[in-house]
Amino acid sequence: MPVVLAVNPLSPQADVLAEAARVLQSGGLVAFPTETVYGLGARALDERALARIFEAKGRPTHHPLIAHVEDEARARSLAASWPEAASRLARAFWPGPLTVVVDRARHVPPAIGGGDSSIALRVPAHPVALALLALLGEPIAAPSANRYQGLSPTTAAHVVKELGHRVDLVLDAGPCAAGIESTVIDVRVDPPRVLRLGAADLAALKRIAPGLSARVEVSESTATRASPGMDARHYAPRARMVLALSRDAALALARELLAAEGGPVGLVLREAATASEAAGLDLRVLPNEPREYARRLYGTLHDLDDAGARAIVVQAVPADDEAWWAIADRLERGSTVVR
Ligand code: TXA
Ligand code: MG
Numbered sequence: 001m002p003v004v005l006a007v008n009p010l011s012p013q014a015d016v017l018a019e020a021a022r023v024l025q026s027g028g029l030v031a032f033p034t035e036t037v038y039g040l041g042a043r044a045l046d047e048r049a050l051a052r053i054f055e056a057k058g059r060p061t062h063h064p065l066i067a068h069v070e071d072e073a074r075a076r077s078l079a080a081s082w083p084e085a086a087s088r089l090a091r092a093f094w095p096g097p098l099t100v101v102v103d104r105a106r107h108v109p110p111a112i113g114g115g116d117s118s119i120a121l122r123v124p125a126h127p128v129a130l131a132l133l134a135l136l137g138e139p140i141a142a143p144s145a146n147r148y149q150g151l152s153p154t155t156a157a158h159v160v161k162e163l164g165h166r167v168d169l170v171l172d173a174g175p176c177a178a179g180i181e182s183t184v185i186d187v188r189v190d191p192p193r194v195l196r197l198g199a200a201d202l203a204a205l206k207r208i209a210p211g212l213s214a215r216v217e218v219s220e221s222t223a224t225r226a227s228p229g230m231d232a233r234h235y236a237p238r239a240r241m242v243l244a245l246s247r248d249a250a251l252a253l254a255r256e257l258l259a260a261e262g263g264p265v266g267l268v269l270r271e272a273a274t275a276s277e278a279a280g281l282d283l284r285v286l287p288n289e290p291r292e293y294a295r296r297l298y299g300t301l302h303d304l305d306d307a308g309a310r311a312i313v314v315q316a317v318p319a320d321d322e323a324w325w326a327i328a329d330r331l332e333r334g335s336t337v338v339r
Contacts, residue, residue: 002031002167004156009033009173012128020171021135024049028168029056031145031159032132034124036097036178036199037152037298038159039068039142040167041132044078050111050141056166059148064114065141066099066182067121070133075121078139080105085187085209092208095125097182097199112141122182128173144181149234151305151334154179154298161302179295180326185209197326199294214322216329234333237301239266239309241335243316247271254281254313263310268300270315282307290323297327301334 007016020030027049030041040056042049044067054061069075072090076082080103089100104112104119113119124130133140144152145159145167153159156172183198183205191211194202206212242257244250247269254267258280267273267281270288284300286293304312314331317324 001164002160002170004160004170004172007033007128007171007173010127012131012173016171017128017131017135020132020169023169024132024136024140027052029053029166030132031153031156031163031167031170032129032140032142033156033171033173033176034068034126034129034142035095035176036124036181037154037176038145038156038170039066039124039129039140040145040159040163041068041140041142043136044068044112044139044141045107045109047109047111050109053141053143054111056163057143057146057148059143061111062114063143063148064116064118064120065112065143066184067108067112067119067139068124068129068133068142069121069139070130071123074139075100075123078105078108078119078121079103083187083190085190085192088208089185089187089192089205090123092204093200094123095130096123097125097178098122098205099182099184099196099198101184101186101195102188118188120184126173126176128171132171149236151235151237151298151301152181153302154295158298158302161306175295175299177295178291179298180330183326185212197329199326202322202325214325235330236334237309237312238305239312241301241312241314241331243314243331243335245316247273247315250313250315251277254278254311257311257313261310264308266304266307266309266312268297268304268312268314270317282309290317290321290327293317293324294327297330 099122101120146162154176178199183200184196186193194214258265267283
């Protein structure tokens, strides 16, 4: 098992940060908190360290990584060009849950862009991540700290469960505030284009980047992808996850699966159910509000996996309200069937 060090989320202890920087400098992997999810960090300019990330995640090497930086100036130093839209978005959203994709500077290893000519960059809004970046003085590449296609971790315990000894050190600062990954925007095109919906507020993004194209298709084929995180299957619990369009359909389907499978069946609703309606089911009711829902979603799915659920039925979220779109996207990618 990895070494886990507790760290104060608001004012991280100097000795803990120094130990994390030491592990990174020696080419190791450090899982650290961000405001979205926990990241699996390594020195972004060190090809061997990047290779260790791909190996630890079991992730194909053509899937690019986000470079985390402490400010816009550092971001620009890793880019071959810095479009006007990048400046505007960076000023409005950094530090924060927004990742921009730009052309990569020549001195940056191609591996970080998955072999493509681009690089994804973000300044995370978490005191621990920012303090670690400042102390290290160089960018940190960090995908979410989970195995390939699995659920992102929102606590240090999730990281340990998912990656075990594959990570050298885990910084534990408690649960992440947003609970869902950053929004990824390609600013090499005009107007900019959303590659992955996420924690940044879409309405606010559109105000800063007028004309922003936000239609993200779930693609069955990696050949047609613009961003590998757009693969159809991603963000999935171990249990088979099934989406149902209403509370009543979810209850009916969960009872049907319980009768068929016998094993534990999880049910995730946005509206209450009575004890008799949910008899025999592992019921979790999440808040019917997108930010609170996002904060708790992955933790709930991790819990149901840990409880041994064979199947998890989830009540779908409102498709007509863009505040729910990022969540709808993750639920669709994580599930096998929609009923
Ligand atoms: O919130 C987050 O973004 C978290 C925290 C740790 O920062 N990180 C994260 O990384 O979710 P990861 O690797 O799990 O997802 C990165 C997403 C993927 O969808 C990937 O395809 C996309 O960003 N991406 C990264 N670099 C890219 C690039 N050069 N071009 C296009 N898409 C890119
Ligand atoms: Mg990920």
